[in-house]
Amino acid sequence: MSQTDRDYSEKRDYIRMRVDADVTLIHAGDLIPAVCIDLSSSGMQVRAARSFQVGDKLNVRIDSEHAALKGLEAETEVVWVTQQDAGSQKLGLTILKMN
Template identity: 70%
Template sequence: MSQRDYSEKRDFIRMRVDTEVTLLHEGQVIAATCIDLSSSGMQVEAPQRFQVGDPLEVRIDSDLAALKGLHASTEVVWIADQPGGAQKFGLRILAMH
C-alpha cells in the first residue's frame, strides 16, 4: 500500500453497518452484507465471487418511511477470499442514484 493510498483511507470516516444489501451484476441479483460504509465506498461480503474492476449496482433498502434507501453504481477495487467460497471486497462508489 502506498503512502497516498493510506492517507486517502484516513480522509473518509467509515461507519460500521452490518446490513443486508442487494447486488446486481450482469442480470443476477445477489443477497450480500454491507460490513462498513463511507462516503467513497463500502466493504461487502457475498457468497459469490467477483473480480477487481467488476461493476456492481448496490441497493440498501430502508424500512423507515422517512429514510430513503441507498442505490449506487460501484466498482470492485479489492477482494479477499473467505472460507466456504464467500468473498469480502471493497467497492468504490462511482455514482449515487
C-alpha cells in the same frame, strides 16, 4: 488520480461507519444477497457468497426499513477482493455514482 493509485493512508482518511446491513448486489441482471460491513462517503466493504473480480461494476441497493426514508442505491466498482471461508468474499467497492 484513481482510487487504486492513492496510497493506503490517504484511503483511510475517510470516516467509515460500521453498518452490518443486508444489501442487494446487482450484476449482469442477477440479484445477489450480501452484507454491507462498513460504509464511507467514497465506498463500502461488502461480504458476498458469490465471486467477483477487481474491476467488476456492481449496483448496490440498501433498502430502508422505514417507509419515510428512501434506501440507498449506488453504482460501484470492485477495487479489492479477499477470499473468505466457504467460498465467500469480502469486497472493497468504490462508489462511482449515487442514484
